[in-house]
Amino acid sequence: DEFIDDKMHGLGVHTYASGAQYDGEYKDDKKHGHGVYTFPNDDRYDGAYKDDKKYGHGAYRYKNGERYDGEYKDGRIHGCGVYTYPNGTKYKVSYKNDRVLSQTPI
Structure with a gap:
């Protein structure tokens, strides 16, 4: 882990209580850049962060296989992406602020 002015900066790993x-990049003590966040329930996000928030391209894998x-x-979730179910069914989905605007089978 790297620190600048007592703040995490650069690559680091942090385990929460x-x-x-979180294993990834930090800037000014915030997740910023590429990182992998594994939730206590084994859901996992692998993608970009900006100012401690998911931002840009990322992949979220749910424990149930979705x-x-x-x-x-x-x-x-905001913009376009592909949602895949455990049985292999895929949809092209458009979101705005976590709400589905449209979905089309692929």
Whole structure:
């Protein structure tokens, strides 16, 4: 872990009291750049962060096998992506602030 002025900066790994873990880039003590966040329930986000929030392209894998691979903005699913179910069914999905605007089978 790297620190500048007592703030995490650069690459680092942080394990939270909840059991969640973040392994990735930091800037001014915030998740910023690429990182992998594993939740206590084994859900996992692998993608970009900006100012401690999911931002840009990322892939979220749910414990139940579902997966979203697409765009995020300000910590929310926002933009286009592909949602895949455990049985292999895929949808092209458009989101705005975590709400589905449209979905089309692929």
